[in-house]
Amino acid sequence: VTDRPVYYELPGFERIHLDCETSAFGRVLRHLSVDPRILGDEWGYRYRPDRPFPLAAAEIARSWPPDSMLRWYGIEVRTTDHADPDAAWAVLRELTGRGEAVLLSVDLYEWPMSTFHGRFGFPHRVVVAECRPDEALVLDGRGENRHIGWLDRALLARAMSTPTLTEAGERCRTMRFTAPEGDHDPRSECRSALATSCVRYFDSEQEGWRASETVLTRLREFTAGKTALADECVMPAVAFLGGAASQWQLSSLFLDFAAEQLAVDLGPAAAGFRQIAALWMRAYHIFLFGYHAGRSPIGLLRKATGRITELASMERTAMELLERQLAETGLRCASGG
Amino acid sequence: VNNGWDERFEAMVRARLPFLAESGELAGDVDLRALGLDSLAIVELLVEIEQTYQVEFDDEDLTAETFATPDVLWTSVRRLLEPAEIRD
Numbered sequence: 001v002t003d004r005p006v007y008y009e010l011p012g013f014e015r016i017h018l019d020c021e022t023s024a025f026g027r028v029l030r031h032l033s034v035d036p037r038i039l040g041d042e043w044g045y046r047y048r049p050d051r052p053f054p055l056a057a058a059e060i061a062r063s064w065p066p067d068s069m070l071r072w073y074g075i076e077v078r079t080t081d082h083a084d085p086d087a088a089w090a091v092l093r094e095l096t097g098r099g100e101a102v103l104l105s106v107d108l109y110e111w112p113m114s115t116f117h118g119r120f121g122f123p124h125r126v127v128v129a130e131c132r133p134d135e136a137l138v139l140d141g142r143g144e145n146r147h148i149g150w151l152d153r154a155l156l157a158r159a160m161s162t163p164t165l166t167e168a169g170e171r172c173r174t175m176r177f178t179a180p181e182g183d184h185d186p187r188s189e190c191r192s193a194l195a196t197s198c199v200r201y202f203d204s205e206q207e208g209w210r211a212s213e214t215v216l217t218r219l220r221e222f223t224a225g226k227t228a229l230a231d232e233c234v235m236p237a238v239a240f241l242g243g244a245a246s247q248w249q250l251s252s253l254f255l256d257f258a259a260e261q262l263a264v265d266l267g268p269a270a271a272g273f274r275q276i277a278a279l280w281m282r283a284y285h286i287f288l289f290g291y292h293a294g295r296s297p298i299g300l301l302r303k304a305t306g307r308i309t310e311l312a313s314m315e316r317t318a319m320e321l322l323e324r325q326l327a328e329t330g331l332r333c334a335s336g337g
Numbered sequence: 338v339n340n341g342w343d344e345r346f347e348a349m350v351r352a353r354l355p356f357l358a359e360s361g362e363l364a365g366d367v368d369l370r371a372l373g374l375d376s377l378a379i380v381e382l383l384v385e386i387e388q389t390y391q392v393e394f395d396d397e398d399l400t401a402e403t404f405a406t407p408d409v410l411w412t413s414v415r416r417l418l419e420p421a422e423i424r425d
Contacts, residue, residue: 113375115376115377282400285399285400288376289380289383289399290396290399292384293383293393294384
């Protein structure tokens with residue numbers, strides 16, 4: 001079975017495993033024999049002032065994968081919320097029996113491979129590639145942290161029907177995908193994505209570097225004088241730090257993809273993105289491992305703030321380099337920054 | 338004692354390497370991730386090492402790189418143990 005594209009690993013993600021969204025949708029894209037690097041076609045941050053926890057207010061800017069899949073490849077996503085796990089199971093068996101790869105929402109609270117198993121509820125997405133009468137072949141995550149193996153139907157039933165998933169509107173949810181179709185011009189999409197991401201990063205008040213500055217100010221205020229971090233902030237912090245690593249890495253691969261499509265050299269900018277991704281991953285591990293080892297979460301967050309400050313500066317430098325490279329290749333975006 | 342580390346360390350690391358044969362040697366430079374040391378196992382190993390040796394890793398060492406090979410990990414543990422030994 002290992003010659004099926006759904007099992008292929010995306011180069012560059014050996015050490016960076018978050019986030020589950022791009023990981024799972026990326027596997028589906030490989031299964032459909034199209035390039036998953038398009039999932040990195042947007043980067044930076046969107047500031048969400050309505051969210052009280054600063055790291056939740058810093059939403060990582062990325063396209064919702066089904067939107068990207070439709071725009072780039074004409075792939076349609078069909079989402080179904082089943083009445084119960086038995087109904088979801090019947091559909092999983094039917095679709096995988098036809099050779100389809102299906103996305104399934106599960107809850108980390110009931111997911112034994114997660115470090116948050118039995119601790120926190122959090123929606124998570126995996127790919128189901130095959131089914132037997134009472135077990136499914138599940139592909140979870142990527143790189144060295146991936147878990148590919150047969151899981152018991154009863155475990156899946158518990159994991160897909162928790163109160164957390166009900167609250168998130170993802171209880172017993174499956175997603176299936178149509179085949180790629182239509183005449184899509186990747187070069188035009190690449191030009192558009194590069195220009196849009198640059199403009200947003202430099203010019204938007206609520207995105208890019210200004211969003212970083214605002215979030216950092218809020219983060220410093222949030223951590224000052226606090227002696228504890230509420231439990232409900234831990235998962236968003238972990239998800240943000242790991243998600244940032246994943247998105248910058250994915251965006252570095254997108255720059256490689258765009259460079260191939262447009263026959264230009266974006267190598268130095270892509271290398272800068274990769275360096276940033278590695279440092280986000282380091283910040284993620286220090287927080288994750290430190291939390292599980294019993295360190296003070298608020299202390300970890302305070303220290304993370306210093307690292308994020310340095311990263312924000314590096315990100316701006318890398319984006320300025322990208323903008324110069326785009327200008328040199330005649331692809332300069334309309335930014336005034 | 339093997340490769341400079343003690344038996345407790347060897348047992349703790351081995352217990353979290355599903356892809357290392359039971360009779361296989363735990364080489365100092367082996368890639369622990371390739372032998373199955375995932376994030377969950379790193380967390381367990383980190384907690385057990387801190388409890389067993391009564392040490393606390395510096396925050397800056399709480400990274401995947403610290404758990405890359407037995408040699409790298411043991412070097413970090415030894416560094417934490419040294420002050421106590423010097424005092425003894």
